[in-house]
Amino acid sequence: MEVTTTWYLVLAAALFTTGTVGVLIRRNPLVLFMCVELMLNAVTLTFVAFGSALGGLSGQMAVFFALVVAAAEVVIGLAIIVAIARRHPTTAIDDFSTLRG
Amino acid sequence: MSDLAWLIPILPLFGSLILLLSGRRIGEPRSGWIATSYVLASFVLTFIVYLDVLSHDEHHRRFTSTLFTWIPAGDFSVDIGFLVDPLSLTMCLFITGVGTLIHLYSIGYMHGDPDFSRFFAYLNLFTFSMLMLVLGDNLLLTFLGWEGVGACSYLLISFWFTDEKNASAGKKAFITNRIGDWGFMIAIFLTFFTFGSINYAEILDTAASNQVLESTATLIAVMLFIGAIGKSAQFPLYLWLPDAMAGPTPVSALIHAATMVTSGIYLLTRVNPILADAASWVPTMIAWVGVGTALFAATVAVAQNDIKKVLAYSTVSQLGYMFLAVGTGAYVAAIFHMITHAFFKALLFLGSGSVIHGMDGDQDMRHYGGLRRLMPITSITFIIGWLAIAGVPPFSGFWSKDEILAFAWNESPALWAVGLVTAVLTAFYMTRQVILTFFGRYRFADARPEEIATAWETRIGRTVEMAEEIAAEIEKIQKEIGETQTEIETAKTHLTETQQAATEIDPNDDAESDSEALAEAVIKAEDQVVSAENKLLELQNALQLAEENYETTKREIEEIKSEADEESQQLDSIFDDIPDVNKVKEYLPAEVEKRVEHHPHESPWTMTLPLVILAGLATVAGLIQLPFSSTLKRLEHWLEPTLFHNEVHLTISGGTMWLLAVIAVVSGLFGVLFATFVYQKKRIRPQVFEKAFLADAWTIDRRVSNFMGGPGTRGFQAISSFDSQVVDGTINGVARLVEWKSKGLQKIQNGLIRTYAALIGLGVVALLCWFLVRSNI
Numbered sequence: 001m002e003v004t005t006t007w008y009l010v011l012a013a014a015l016f017t018t019g020t021v022g023v024l025i026r027r028n029p030l031v032l033f034m035c036v037e038l039m040l041n042a043v044t045l046t047f048v049a050f051g052s053a054l055g056g057l058s059g060q061m062a063v064f065f066a067l068v069v070a071a072a073e074v075v076i077g078l079a080i081i082v083a084i085a086r087r088h089p090t091t092a093i094d095d096f097s098t099l100r101g
Numbered sequence: 102m103s104d105l106a107w108l109i110p111i112l113p114l115f116g117s118l119i120l121l122l123s124g125r126r127i128g129e130p131r132s133g134w135i136a137t138s139y140v141l142a143s144f145v146l147t148f149i150v151y152l153d154v155l156s157h158d159e160h161h162r163r164f165t166s167t168l169f170t171w172i173p174a175g176d177f178s179v180d181i182g183f184l185v186d187p188l189s190l191t192m193c194l195f196i197t198g199v200g201t202l203i204h205l206y207s208i209g210y211m212h213g214d215p216d217f218s219r220f221f222a223y224l225n226l227f228t229f230s231m232l233m234l235v236l237g238d239n240l241l242l243t244f245l246g247w248e249g250v251g252a253c254s255y256l257l258i259s260f261w262f263t264d265e266k267n268a269s270a271g272k273k274a275f276i277t278n279r280i281g282d283w284g285f286m287i288a289i290f291l292t293f294f295t296f297g298s299i300n301y302a303e304i305l306d307t308a309a310s311n312q313v314l315e316s317t318a319t320l321i322a323v324m325l326f327i328g329a330i331g332k333s334a335q336f337p338l339y340l341w342l343p344d345a346m347a348g349p350t351p352v353s354a355l356i357h358a359a360t361m362v363t364s365g366i367y368l369l370t371r372v373n374p375i376l377a378d379a380a381s382w383v384p385t386m387i388a389w390v391g392v393g394t395a396l397f398a399a400t401v402a403v404a405q406n407d408i409k410k411v412l413a414y415s416t417v418s419q420l421g422y423m424f425l426a427v428g429t430g431a432y433v434a435a436i437f438h439m440i441t442h443a444f445f446k447a448l449l450f451l452g453s454g455s456v457i458h459g460m461d462g463d464q465d466m467r468h469y470g471g472l473r474r475l476m477p478i479t480s481i482t483f484i485i486g487w488l489a490i491a492g493v494p495p496f497s498g499f500w501s502k503d504e505i506l507a508f509a510w511n512e513s514p515a516l517w518a519v520g521l522v523t524a525v526l527t528a529f530y531m532t533r534q535v536i537l538t539f540f541g542r543y544r545f546a547d548a549r550p551e552e553i554a555t556a557w558e559t560r561i562g563r564t565v566e567m568a569e570e571i572a573a574e575i576e577k578i579q580k581e582i583g584e585t586q587t588e589i590e591t592a593k594t595h596l597t598e599t600q601q602a603a604t605e606i607d608p609n610d611d612a613e614s615d616s617e618a619l620a621e622a623v624i625k626a627e628d629q630v631v632s633a634e635n636k637l638l639e640l641q642n643a644l645q646l647a648e649e650n651y652e653t654t655k656r657e658i659e660e661i662k663s664e665a666d667e668e669s670q671q672l673d674s675i676f677d678d679i680p681d682v683n684k685v686k687e688y689l690p691a692e693v694e695k696r697v698e699h700h701p702h703e704s705p706w707t708m709t710l711p712l713v714i715l716a717g718l719a720t721v722a723g724l725i726q727l728p729f730s731s732t733l734k735r736l737e738h739w740l741e742p743t744l745f746h747n748e749v750h751l752t753i754s755g756g757t758m759w760l761l762a763v764i765a766v767v768s769g770l771f772g773v774l775f776a777t778f779v780y781q782k783k784r785i786r787p788q789v790f791e792k793a794f795l796a797d798a799w800t801i802d803r804r805v806s807n808f809m810g811g812p813g814t815r816g817f818q819a820i821s822s823f824d825s826q827v828v829d830g831t832i833n834g835v836a837r838l839v840e841w842k843s844k845g846l847q848k849i850q851n852g853l854i855r856t857y858a859a860l861i862g863l864g865v866v867a868l869l870c871w872f873l874v875r876s877n878i
Contacts, residue, residue, distance in 0.1 A: 023854055024858060094855070096854075100850055100853075
């Protein structure tokens, strides 16, 4: 059985769904973060898959951008989580709703 | 050279900026000279451009030079561009020419004013705005100048703003002008709507080729006319001009006689193709409004006593002539009269300023008289101005007024008749002014009627005081009499007692000394009684005297009162006899003495030189347009390219022309002679003409003020409350409704990140579904 692009796409969809569900049901911000990373990687995987399928370099190039952006986002996100953890006894995400309307 | 046209207005603007920024440091005489030299430079430049334009062929005398695009907005584009053609050049020549002279004059007139440099900064700014008004190559640029001159007029009318009266005169002028500006603005909008441009070159060429609907042209023409009557002080928007005399006299000469007030006529002349396309009742209406205003203002001028008020109403009247000319299609005559009027009215205003300057700021002509010998240059130049405005040939006013009257006859004899009556009145009131000011007896040192009346009151007051003093004395004496009577009573009782004591003494008693003492006491008591009775007699005599005195004083008061009544009846007729003040001499206020010390003087050369030059111009300005042959109508040839063949041609014969001219001269002379008859020979009492109703300007001004102060204010308050309650209420209500409704939506924003993420996810899914359905997969 040959591994075609579809396999990768299915894998990516599975990863993305896992990530999404994780974001929606978990309350720990660190886990939330990991789920977001999972979603990003799923998207990255589709880029690579399409890149190799279409034979161009642009798919692979997009991965680098995604990596850089993800790294920057993690830095800021972790900094925020650390700042919250210092000020509050809990880091459960549902306890922070001060911006509600 | 016409590319340099933009420099013509910029030079005065530059001067104005210099003076506004550092006028105080530049100081008194120099800032005046700076301002004058910038306007002079502008005049020289205008003259050079004029010569350049003159060297071109008659039909290629329209030049536009664009500096830059001011407002580029889609189809609507406005350039800062200058239109140099015979009409705008004519205006520029006399604006800068007369302007230079008035600037020079102001150096002398404003001498010693603490705000000397501010005055010149405004004057230069005004010159800039006026030049922009005439040189602008589109309606909006003209409007810019239009508003600029309005603002400068406001600033200069209320130049001495610490006086409430001056400040409110400025406001009145500004607000009245706003009504006219509204018309002008509507006209600009309509022009853009109709022609797709507000550029003169385009709209005039389009209108001249009859490509405009008559109704549209009529509406634009009427709106422009409303703008013009505001600026040019025609009925019913003339109300501000007489009040504008609160400003310094050079301002009245420059802005409110020679230049700004003529901009309405300039505007109507500029857009003559639109007037030609409009319905025929529009020019007729312009002519009738003009001639009606001319007559009305002339009747008011007859009864004014303020030297500047006479000239103000006279200006309104002369502007009416110009509107008459525009209405009858005599654009050349309108511009011709505008030029001659600029010369002679500026001359008259500056002359009156020179008189006011010499008379310590007094503006009442009744206080002048006989200034001919004291101010020779002023009086000679003023007399030339008078001859010019009265229409005496060969002075300039005769030629221009005669031309307007000829065109009025051409249009309708009724217009001509009203114009002629106005001419008679003009000659009358101007002669009155000249006689009151320069001829007759020198009246400045006279005690004035109101002063004499006060003196009489003081005299009556003093006598009443005297009577009161006597009354107080009488009371005192009466009291003393009472006291003396009691004294007599006591003395008498004492006497009886002593006598009784004397008789009761036993003679057998050997107390000789006692009886002797008693006898002495009786004698003493008798003496007392006698002396008291003597005193009473004396007092009674004094009382009688005082009472007689009181009666005489009372009678005296009555006599003085009746005398004062008699005098006050004669007061209004003291015009030419020295008022008899011998009876109240010592009661006159101190100012009278001070005025006797005052010696009117001729003004300095900076003031008399402009007078002489303007007098020369007022004499010969008629030469630019003589009716005798076609080659002598120089102004007509010069202006022809700007008039698009809309100038009406006279259809009356040469003989009628001559007859009309003779009638005009004869009636002008009649006015002069009649005024001489009244004011010089005093055959008729002036009160016959100087009715209070006329002096009050037919009570129109007062009625308008009362209306605006009462029902008008309430009306505007109603509008204002409609705005604040209904209009604002609607908008606030809508806002509140939205706020109230959005309370429900607020719930979605619960601050939980996971909810947001879920909503985003749902949104993505929904969008994907929509795309899938749309692409029919």
